[in-house]
Amino acid sequence: MLSRHRTTPAVITSQQVTVGLTDANRQRAQRNSRRYNRFMAGRRRIVTWNGKDIPQELHELPAGRYVVEVAEDVIQGEFPRQLIDRLDSWVNELTAPLLPARVLPEGDNYLRLEFRQHIPQAVIVGKLVRAVSGIRAALAMAELGYVAECASILRMVSDFCTEVSAIAEALNRGGEPPRAVRDFVAQYFTPKARTPEEYAASERRRYVSRKELMKAETRMSEGTEVDGEHLGVIHDFLNMAYDAYVHGAYETAMELLNPATHRFEMRGHPDEAKREEFVEAVFLKLHEVVVAIELTAAVSSTASVFHAARDARHTMDASDPWRREGVDGST
Numbered sequence: 001m002l003s004r005h006r007t008t009p010a011v012i013t014s015q016q017v018t019v020g021l022t023d024a025n026r027q028r029a030q031r032n033s034r035r036y037n038r039f040m041a042g043r044r045r046i047v048t049w050n051g052k053d054i055p056q057e058l059h060e061l062p063a064g065r066y067v068v069e070v071a072e073d074v075i076q077g078e079f080p081r082q083l084i085d086r087l088d089s090w091v092n093e094l095t096a097p098l099l100p101a102r103v104l105p106e107g108d109n110y111l112r113l114e115f116r117q118h119i120p121q122a123v124i125v126g127k128l129v130r131a132v133s134g135i136r137a138a139l140a141m142a143e144l145g146y147v148a149e150c151a152s153i154l155r156m157v158s159d160f161c162t163e164v165s166a167i168a169e170a171l172n173r174g175g176e177p178p179r180a181v182r183d184f185v186a187q188y189f190t191p192k193a194r195t196p197e198e199y200a201a202s203e204r205r206r207y208v209s210r211k212e213l214m215k216a217e218t219r220m221s222e223g224t225e226v227d228g229e230h231l232g233v234i235h236d237f238l239n240m241a242y243d244a245y246v247h248g249a250y251e252t253a254m255e256l257l258n259p260a261t262h263r264f265e266m267r268g269h270p271d272e273a274k275r276e277e278f279v280e281a282v283f284l285k286l287h288e289v290v291v292a293i294e295l296t297a298a299v300s301s302t303a304s305v306f307h308a309a310r311d312a313r314h315t316m317d318a319s320d321p322w323r324r325e326g327v328d329g330s331t
Helices: 023-040 071-076 079-098 120-144 147-173 179-189 196-201 210-221 228-246 250-254 272-299 303-317
Strands: 009-016 045-048 065-070 102-106 110-114
Touching (some): 120 147, 120 272, 147 210, 210 228, 272 303
Antiparallel strands (some): 009 045
16 A cells, blocks of 8 residues: 555554464563553554655564555545544543532522632633534534534634633743733633623623734744744634634625525535535644644643644644645654
8 A cells, every 4th residue: 555655654553463473472572562552542653654665663663463554545534533532532631630620509599610720721621622522513513514503613613722822832931921811811710790780780891802812823933934924814814714604794694505496505505515625624623623732731741642632733734634835744
């Protein structure tokens, strides 16, 4: 299979130890296999093969038999969905240090759950919970043909990831966080009005803007080859496109019109190509979610999640539809 794609990365997915080893070699292979399985821990390893020399990554593995797949074939198959299925376990591991939650009475009939600490890390994981729930819901909407609803959810997911990145960047840099981050964390934990009268009597506050939080992207690009300013322009453009779905823009309604029947498709878009277009949009947005999880794991020193998310990002960066020029998934 590799001979057909001599410059493409390959994915090692499973191992079967060769039968017929001596007892000593078999025991050594089993020990190596256990170390291998602990290291891989459900992840896939990307290696690039030139069609001739054996990659160094293969020399590090124990003797045995391996299944090798071309990365693009994996990506076009089940990899994105398998990755989405892993996200909730990663986020639950990140939230574990902040749990169990406190149970507080809310009036006479209700209880409210709260994190035990109102700290920036709690904001991050709260946003990740919504991002992962959102990306799963967006995929379900796309596959059912509710393309406008899918895009509206993806717009929210993008905001959650921007908020995570802004806080994580401040925590990683150390020192006093920027004013926008401090205000955002405080506003996150500010109790909401519980009645119309309480809301009417409350003082209106200015919430931290998306633009202020996105400045973290420029700071993170400093000292790299990434053009932070241009990245901001692209981010603004994508947000503009998704905002149209949130606000019910003219073109988002007309996208649901079937010109053959002169009827609007409000029970799911019937065009399979249109559904696939939005499924791919979900997979593209998935990259933002994985990066947000990776950043969170880094600042919380959760090594298992960090390595798993980083490996997933490397696979995405080296494969369609996420492939970027000049990125080989090795950093």
